[in-house]
Amino acid sequence: MKLDNIEWLFFDVGSTLVSEEKPFLHRLYEIADAVNEPFDAIQNKVTQLYKEKKKGEQVLIQEYGIERPRWRSEDEELFPESYECLERLSKKYKIGVIANQLPGTAARLEKHGVLKFIDIVIASAEEGLEKPDRRIFELALSRASCKPENAVMIGDRVDNDIIPAKKIGMKTVRVKQGMWKYWDALGEEEQADFEVDDLNAVIELFGWKFENN
Missing domain, CATH: 3.40.50.1000 (HAD superfamily/HAD-like)
Incomplete structure (x- = not known):
């Protein structure tokens, strides 16, 4: 075309x-800390969810029932x-x-x-x-x-x-x-x-x- x-x-x-990338990873670290899971495990779950055409971090926030970490746009x-x-x-x-x-x-x-x-x-x-x-x-x-x-x-x-x-x-x-x-x-x-x-x-x-x- x-x-x-x-x-x-x-x-x-x-x-x-x-x-x-930086604010995204920051959010994943905060999710991992909030649910007491290793960062790598959270990152892998989120990546898999994105491969399934889902906004991975938001899915985990809802599933775990935790407060949504602030998006650090300054980063x-x-x-x-x-x-x-x-x-x-x-x-x-x-x-x-x-x-x-x-x-x-x-x-x-x-x-x-x-x-x-x-x-x-x-x-x-x-x-x-x-x-x-x-x-x-x-x-x-x-x-x-x-x-x-x-x-x-x-x-x-x-x-x-x-x-x-x-x-x-x-x-x-x-x-x-x-x-x-x-x-x-x-x-x-x-x-x-x-x-x-x-x-x-x-x-x-x-x-x-x-x-x-």
Whole structure:
């Protein structure tokens, strides 16, 4: 599939632009401590649950009946390729964010030094809508004055990013980072137009459009 007539690239945040590994592991350590089990055992259970297309840590929290540990967003870090990816692609495309995030998404992106490359931030906490609700995608496209066929959704989750974006006519790129990389896409509905392992591959996927100008 060619990526002709694309005007906007919309990115997810967690496990797409931002690595959540540190806060995720912190949460697993707190779960292990709360239920008095070895960390490795908890990590293995969570990984297996993700392979079953379940949010593993949340399943364990419910099963054990423990309080949900606070998500430490201050421990999130940009992936090494994120800055270059946004910097380069923003020279050719408009850049947006569509993400399920805690309040203050734009401020965190500013702290990471990449907000200057982003034209629109649509985040669940501020909008009162969450992916995979198609309305959050429609809201982003409306604010961007962009038709679905002229936009690409780039994210790590099949359920939250790929399926709903495809349903409204956007092109899709799955970045297989974070725990949702274990999701085995089945059928056309779950299959992204493109699958890549990191943001360097996203640069390559779109980069030729301006490198050859």
